[in-house]
Amino acid sequence: MKIDNSLPLEYSTEENRLKIFGFWVFLGAEIMIFATLFTVYSILESRVGNGPTGAEIFSLPGILAETFILLASSFTIGITVHAFRIGMKKAGINMLIITLILGLAFVGIEVYEFFHYAHEGATFSASAFASSLLLTLGTHGAHVTFGLFWGIAILVQLLKNGLNAQTANKTFIFSLYWHFLDVVWIFIFSFVYLKGLM
Numbered sequence: 001m002k003i004d005n006s007l008p009l010e011y012s013t014e015e016n017r018l019k020i021f022g023f024w025v026f027l028g029a030e031i032m033i034f035a036t037l038f039t040v041y042s043i044l045e046s047r048v049g050n051g052p053t054g055a056e057i058f059s060l061p062g063i064l065a066e067t068f069i070l071l072a073s074s075f076t077i078g079i080t081v082h083a084f085r086i087g088m089k090k091a092g093i094n095m096l097i098i099t100l101i102l103g104l105a106f107v108g109i110e111v112y113e114f115f116h117y118a119h120e121g122a123t124f125s126a127s128a129f130a131s132s133l134l135l136t137l138g139t140h141g142a143h144v145t146f147g148l149f150w151g152i153a154i155l156v157q158l159l160k161n162g163l164n165a166q167t168a169n170k171t172f173i174f175s176l177y178w179h180f181l182d183v184v185w186i187f188i189f190s191f192v193y194l195k196g197l198m
Helices: 013-043 060-085 091-117 128-160 167-195
Strands: none
Touching: 013 128, 013 167, 060 091, 060 167, 091 128, 091 167, 128 167
16 A cells, blocks of 8 residues: 555545545435435424424524534544644544544433423424424434444544554544534524524
């Protein structure tokens, strides 16, 4: 495996560059999944039947907390990649750990939120609005949960194998995934929560 030292470690081999390109293609498919969910939600958001509306169940403090936590985790994963690029392995690992802790906090709040919605009567069978809301939020939450397991696996590899072309590449690809989830959350925050609170 030929390593090009003029490039960042995550891009330093042809295989790494191909993996990054392949992941961008994968993210294109993920965009289609979330675009479909947002379309379904926008069609069904006014169909509440006898169930609660968004304004009745959404809690602005919780939504703001989720948003702050996820955006902060996007910042910390960015620092992780930068730290690895400049050879600061320990700082990068610490930032990765903080990213995962923030992700876990986000999932914890979202689980609490789902229990709150169920308590308020917003279940999958309550209305078209509730089912599309829960499906959209649940799909994003499942992606974040998967990301936590993926990030833990990368952390274990970093601790075991150190910082090298492979672990840097895996971390960078993970950071792309994590940033993607943050972008999706901004759409959820804007078009689901803020619109629903109006």
